[in-house]
Amino acid sequence: MAVRGFVSYWILPVISSLVWCGMLLGLLLYWVVDTNSEHYSYMDKGDNIAFISDIGASKLKPLFIAGSAVTTAFLDLSFAAERLLRHNGRLVPNTTGKEKIFAILSILFAIVGTCGLILLSIFDTHHHHRAHDVFLLLFIAGYIISAIFICAEYYVLGLYNRHHKVLRISFWVKIAFVIVEFVFAIVFVSTNWSNNENVAAVFEWIIAFIFTFYILSFVIDLLPAVRTKDHTMRFVKSLKHDMESSHSQDGNSSVQTGQYQNGHEEGVTRYNF
Template identity: 60%
Template sequence: MWGVSYWVFPVISGLCWLGMLMGLLIHWCATGKPHYPWMDQDQTIAYISDVGAGNLKPLFIAGSAVTTIFLDLSFLSERWLRHRGRLAKNTTRTEKVLVVLSLVFAVIGTCGLILLSIFDTAQYPRVHDVMLLLFIAGYVISAIFICWEYQRLGIHFRQHRILRASFWIKLFFILVEVCLAIAFAATNFRHAYNAAAVLEWAISFIFTFYVFSFFIDLLPAVHTKHSQRKFGSGMGETEMQVEQNDDLSAERGAAYGGGRNTVDSQRTLAENNVRSVNGVKYEGQAPVSSNF
């Protein structure tokens, strides 16, 4: 069974972000899809920030803050676990530089998200737009560096398929989010606010899957709590399978009252049943000539 470990950080972050988005969307729909005073006159679909600038501003700020705090804890936990060898370790200077850059841009994205929720679009529209740009650009660029790092890790640790899976998930996120962000900027610039609002909601919901993807990265740390199980440092998949088979044999032996001691004693007995002394083999108690 999985123990409660570092993987809980991205789960909390993702659930908080998803819950905040659903809360804002459901509130806007349940109240009759109102047209807020700070919306454009021809706009019928509210932006996330339009809903968050009203009565639900405390929810918007709290949700954004908690999401980014636990997401940053996910980033820091991953780096610490890689440093400790409980996840695949960074082996080159390039990888370490990519780590630093990904953290720097993640912090920029964090600041952008928290500040855009504080400086709402109703009272601070220009500041809000700048913070929105920092939020999207910060996390997208951070994801690019993380994806680059995972690509290099996959070269050194080809036996660990989880690195490839995480790489492709993050690459998918980058491609989709960049395309949607370009479309969002274009429609917003052309004053097609309804289309831009739909794109903003889509970008935000897809961001949820990016947050959840760090669950995959942190999950292996549950099985590397002991020094003999350092991830990528001597125990490959084959060795881990052998150890699992030994554990299974011990469990079967325990079911018959012997436990692992029973398994070990059976191995010792099997080894002692065949001996060779001065060219004569003994099987059990009966001496047998070595010529046979």
């Protein structure tokens, strides 16, 4: 019963990350061990390291498609769960229109990234090279832009809820992902266009594995919902969340922020997560 009570929406990104990482390892080990680092006919002559898409266009194409679809399905469910839990008071709720807009935009661009990943796995680099590259761009850009909007949402949300450390932790984890992936994406594109395919292939694998940790970062967001399953422990708005700056007589400025409480009774201690 204790295990059942602990299992919650946080399991969604865990499943997504395990499927994604498992698929990548499956593709990589197949190419290294089973094919002895085979040089596929559709690879350039000087290529010694296969791109993920090169292996995904081989016999393991069904694995590539299935893994991509399952990964993005559970990741998108994580996005939807986070939005629903905030709306229902299971997580610190959004209280300004700006936060909600950022949340919606993050979901929309995540869907763009989802479509890009699934389509690039279907339109493989061997038979649909140009279309594959377009969908690869959609995948990378979609999830990076989505992460930027999530960071924006958490930044604003954190301004009104400074006592909830989980918001700061999640913000910094995701902003680190955005910066690292953006830099690596630039290196990947530049080396690919300059015909340094081996370097580009290495960075593609690095970008893909880092994406695993981005998916896992949603565990940080969804885990607090375990403690708010009971209706009496959910977040209840006690004051309107608006930030108003007022100047005192001595010239110092003070900021009034709204607060959320867990529980419907006054005096209930808030969870500091």
